[in-house]
Amino acid sequence: MTRFMKKSSNKSGLPPGSLIHIGEKKTDKSTITIFDYDKDVLEEKTIDNISECVNLKKTPTVSWINITGLHDISVIEKIGQIFEIHPLVLEDILYTDQRPKYDEFDKYIFIVLKMLRYDEKTEQIITEQISVILTENYVISFQEMEGDVFNPIRDRIRGGKGRIRKLGTDYLTYSLIDAIVDNYFLILEKVGEKIEELEEEVISNPRPEIVQTIHRLKREMLFLRKSVWPLREVINNLQKNESKLIKKTTIIFLRDIYDHTIQVMDTVETYRDMISGLLDIYMSSISNKMNEVMKVLTIFAAIFIPLTFIAGIYGMNFDYMPELSIPWAYPLVWAIFIGIGLTLFGYFKHKKWV
Amino acid sequence: MTRFMKKSSNKSGLPPGSLIHIGEKKTDKSTITIFDYDKDVLEEKTIDNISECVNLKKTPTVSWINITGLHDISVIEKIGQIFEIHPLVLEDILYTDQRPKYDEFDKYIFIVLKMLRYDEKTEQIITEQISVILTENYVISFQEMEGDVFNPIRDRIRGGKGRIRKLGTDYLTYSLIDAIVDNYFLILEKVGEKIEELEEEVISNPRPEIVQTIHRLKREMLFLRKSVWPLREVINNLQKNESKLIKKTTIIFLRDIYDHTIQVMDTVETYRDMISGLLDIYMSSISNKMNEVMKVLTIFAAIFIPLTFIAGIYGMNFDYMPELSIPWAYPLVWAIFIGIGLTLFGYFKHKKWV
Amino acid sequence: MTRFMKKSSNKSGLPPGSLIHIGEKKTDKSTITIFDYDKDVLEEKTIDNISECVNLKKTPTVSWINITGLHDISVIEKIGQIFEIHPLVLEDILYTDQRPKYDEFDKYIFIVLKMLRYDEKTEQIITEQISVILTENYVISFQEMEGDVFNPIRDRIRGGKGRIRKLGTDYLTYSLIDAIVDNYFLILEKVGEKIEELEEEVISNPRPEIVQTIHRLKREMLFLRKSVWPLREVINNLQKNESKLIKKTTIIFLRDIYDHTIQVMDTVETYRDMISGLLDIYMSSISNKMNEVMKVLTIFAAIFIPLTFIAGIYGMNFDYMPELSIPWAYPLVWAIFIGIGLTLFGYFKHKKWV
Amino acid sequence: MTRFMKKSSNKSGLPPGSLIHIGEKKTDKSTITIFDYDKDVLEEKTIDNISECVNLKKTPTVSWINITGLHDISVIEKIGQIFEIHPLVLEDILYTDQRPKYDEFDKYIFIVLKMLRYDEKTEQIITEQISVILTENYVISFQEMEGDVFNPIRDRIRGGKGRIRKLGTDYLTYSLIDAIVDNYFLILEKVGEKIEELEEEVISNPRPEIVQTIHRLKREMLFLRKSVWPLREVINNLQKNESKLIKKTTIIFLRDIYDHTIQVMDTVETYRDMISGLLDIYMSSISNKMNEVMKVLTIFAAIFIPLTFIAGIYGMNFDYMPELSIPWAYPLVWAIFIGIGLTLFGYFKHKKWV
């Protein structure tokens, strides 16, 4: 649950624009990698000191500055100074409990995205905040820890084939978003498999723990929806933005991601419906089990309690009980026992309780 | 469930516009059939090599190029080259897990539709993606496998009667959509019959498996809704589009399909409500069964347990039990047995438990 | 249920505009009645041949042509030819599974409405499609079978008093819609009474069949909503239409029906809420019944099983059981029986189970 | 329930604008009271004949004509003639089953409101329709029976202090609406107290009748919502209306009522949620009770049935039962009885069933 409400207590009371990183420290050292390219040239390097980026600010080539690790606030601050970023944007980059958002400023567009990861061990969806600043000739991306879904993009830039090297920062930004959204499908596939498993289990073996699993899955879906839902609006804003940062040719591609986002949301909603359905199946399984238990009890009780009563009658010690001395009385009582037993059994058979 | 989330894992990481067919290979060979007609002339042929279509691009006659089977990517690529289709469109054609969509380009309109089929054996609704590219003088349609709902249209073109031969590509496209939507009604009819059957069964014989069937039906409705819901917007966009590809006379026809789509959605929603209702009926049936079982148990136990106790009393071996030696004591005890039994039975009768 | 999805299978595959009547043949013969009137003159006649209407097309008087019975397609076709109606409109008139709709054409407005009837025997709401074509000097109305809610309008026309004779086709059309909507209130009243009855029954005698009745009523409400909901939009469109067919003075009257329609929808929604509430009451009644049964069982079992055990003890045949020979042991055991019985009874009384 | 659907059957079939009062006759005689005032002068009188109002129509003073009792249709008709009111408005005034509505005409604004009253005896909310006609120099208000919430307004007019005497008909109308809306808060307070009571009761003593009370309360909320919801739109329309009847200074006051209306709706929705919650609590209370009953049964049965069996063993009459002749066998059996009894009791204690 804490995932829904990260410790933000240490933040409240501070003036707006205060830079505090609220997430856990997820990586040891901030690393800064730079891809600086145009159609013909590519320079890729990892730098230690953010000041080395200053010159990139003005070159007409596309520069992709990727910062991994947010705990070193001085790096973020320096970037803010170099690239003239609004303090609230810096605050948002560090405050990793943000919803996906789109903010348009005079000279740049600021986007917050959620990169997802499925932790097989805890069966939880883990979220990582990716913040992107897009200007005319550079893209700065921030991620909380190492490991991302951008390697295919890096390979494509290195390869130099395809569109990416020929197009500008807007296409690069699109590629980043696209990689993140494509990854959602992988997550959904995993969740889908999990639901399928649960579905079989809830029917074959409705253990009480299943309710918790269903509940947990429901929460994962809430979590996923929270991460994906605002993305729609982000992409919508990108498509409709009036600055010249997004070129017309890129908008067609954005329309494509928009469709994908809708599809992700659709699937999330469908999964939510399915998971709710699982609970219905579980509850009816439980009712059925209870019914079965009750039937067993009723059959045993209804057959043997009357018989015991009859046996009890002839266990009475009255002096005058004429039946007791009749030789065929005992066999007759047996016959009555069997007769009553079979009759009742037949009755329950008829009622389809057996 | 996999129907909701087809394996798209092998796709993620590829650059946008990569052509990979994600569906199963549903047919062996791609076949290309062409209808080239105007008011007076009709040519119908099946070709092997897509290059033969090149000249159709410029003739003023209406050309309907129908491609069946999507696994042969080279065919799709060549079509892309010949007809200058945007790579993302080609990607969408192959990625058969698309929602119905409408995309307008400079020279053509791209539509994705879902053709449905009801598989009697698995009682599932099977979906097939139909993509349509509409330009001023040709319509290209793509389908995943052989067999479609377009034969009546083919017959009408061949017959040469009616409007279709006199009107343009927009009317042909309308006809394709209309055939698909008309088919939805057939599917809904089948589902309606299924619900009707279930309704009788859930009352007469509420087996536990019924919950699964209800659940499955619910999922089919989710699936159906997912296929139909975006269609509304597709048709709306077609009606309101500003290119000259859709003529005013065709818009009246589109309005008609729009109405049909709304009607399909209405029915889907109604069915969803009904199916939810089935679950209520089932749960209350189960409760009633349980009540009945409990009543049988209670009646047997409440009547015979006290009687057994009385019999037990006179089975005690105390030396001094004056009743034991009274001759009419035994008959009296019988009278008491019968008296108590009838009284309790009457009580339960009065309570309407019997 | 078939009411939600009439057999439309025989229609699919036909070219749009094909005239097929999908409803049951509800009347034997199509009858055509004509009211031709203005402020001063009234002619009322029943004709056999639709061709007799031709001249009405041009006279400035208001002509109301009412066609009862839709199975005679030739009549519909001829009307189409005489009055130049679009084939899709004719198709809609015959396809009686339409939702209420409003279509505006160059020279006429086409409206589809649903006239309701409450069948006391099956306790079902029966729907009949009324299609109306409104032009400047004539109104053509189509109904599926004989018997309608328009007699008061006919009387008002005949009487010549009131507004109707002085006003045009738009007021006549308004009057038709008004009569239909007024009738909805009668239907709702019947349903309201039915709900009231059910409410008493569900409390006093919660039979299992009641769930079905509740379910059926719920479905009637779904059905009603489906018929009324789109009407709002129809009237809205009529009010806002830009053709000169609807005069400003009539719009005030349309606003009034709009209010009524909202009120009908409100009541339908309220009824739906109430019906859902009935299910809650039913389920809790069932739980209460079960509780009561369980209490009876528990009281009997908990009192007599221990007593039977004590009786069993002194029924044992051990040689050495000193209590057996004590003279006051038997009365003491009786005292114990009564003591335990009363104590337990008191305990259950205290727990308010008795 | 009839409150949701008053007998309107006697109305259907009549021409629009027919004057029929559908409510019960709630008062014996129509009384007409008039307040005619401006900043300096006040005349208050009760008149018998509506014709005496004719001259008020033209005087520049604010005239508030209040008609109590709607059964005397001739009065309403005369008012219609004198003040030139549209017949549909007169119809709406008499048809007291109206939703709150706002209608703007050339020379006047017509408003329908719902005045509420909480009947302590039946614990029902009773509704009374207040219709108001607002023109530049007079306000006509219609109420169904005597007794209203307007006395404070009358006192303020008489007192001559405050704004009311200085401002026009729009402020008077605002005051009337404000008095009605203020009254809603009183009703809500009563309902709130009722819910509070129920909440305690449902926990301490979940009697079956409580479900009905919950259900009834739910219905009251549906009823209240139906009366209040459309009010929002009425006030909105008043604020935005373009006639000069509403002055700018009054709009600030209307904004205030708008806020109150929203607050009323908010509270109604909150109450609805709470009432639904009560049902959940009730159902879980019932389940808990059932659990408790089952536990008592199980404990008694599980302890004494095995013991009875053991007693039964030594009640058998086999010739050769060596234990029977052992002197310490009987005490041993007692020890076993007690041992088993305590063990099982301990087991249930451990399970927290006792």
Next chain:
Amino acid sequence: MTRFMKKSSNKSGLPPGSLIHIGEKKTDKSTITIFDYDKDVLEEKTIDNISECVNLKKTPTVSWINITGLHDISVIEKIGQIFEIHPLVLEDILYTDQRPKYDEFDKYIFIVLKMLRYDEKTEQIITEQISVILTENYVISFQEMEGDVFNPIRDRIRGGKGRIRKLGTDYLTYSLIDAIVDNYFLILEKVGEKIEELEEEVISNPRPEIVQTIHRLKREMLFLRKSVWPLREVINNLQKNESKLIKKTTIIFLRDIYDHTIQVMDTVETYRDMISGLLDIYMSSISNKMNEVMKVLTIFAAIFIPLTFIAGIYGMNFDYMPELSIPWAYPLVWAIFIGIGLTLFGYFKHKKWV
């Protein structure tokens, strides 16, 4: 519950603009503190007589007048006179049951906010109304009692560092809202922890009281939502307002709070879903418990009732019962007892009931 509907009865009937404080008297004395500052100068004082503020009205410095305690109506009235505030605004300030609202007047903006506090003892969220009047050179804030979340702002003003001293009244107002919204996160964190606790408890120990706790938590969420939801609109209005009171630089900050508000709402909705889920878990826990109880009962009854019957048979006193004299009959019966017992036990084991 009274929190949802404070005693407003004593208010109804009064003329609009009447000043009555409806909340409880939460503090003894009204205190007025003033911060009067610009970039260079800061004056901070606590005054007794509101008249001392008069001169602040005109100075160009930013003046923050904070009034604590609303029961002294004369203070509020004087403020109204001095600063020319509309009577309805004064009424709203005192009527502390207001929803968050935004009202724009010619010379000032009026905002109502809700400051929250989590009372650890009663586990309730307590609300306090903060009203803010914003003009070009002063901000007046009203709070119900002492103690607020504004101390960090006061410190920042005193410190003179950061933006606040350099910017105007709009930034001060923003800071107040920001402090309040930041505080919501703290409340949500507390609620989140509470839900986490409950979640563990509902699984490990589903006591009946838990339903009440769940219910109470649900109500807290309703309460929270009611306080937060309208805030969105307030901030939206501030952002879009057309007066010059809000400068463009401040709007970026407002956009930030807007995002926070959305995030609060998101979390509230997520919590609501989770709390509903808790109820599902509870209900299924209860069902499971019941199942367990039933199984114990059934196992005991089903094993020992048949055995008791067999023992009963050989307790019968028939003269002719040949088995009784067979020496190995008694051991054989024991064998049968054990055999049947083990068989049934094995059967239940197989059914996984043990």
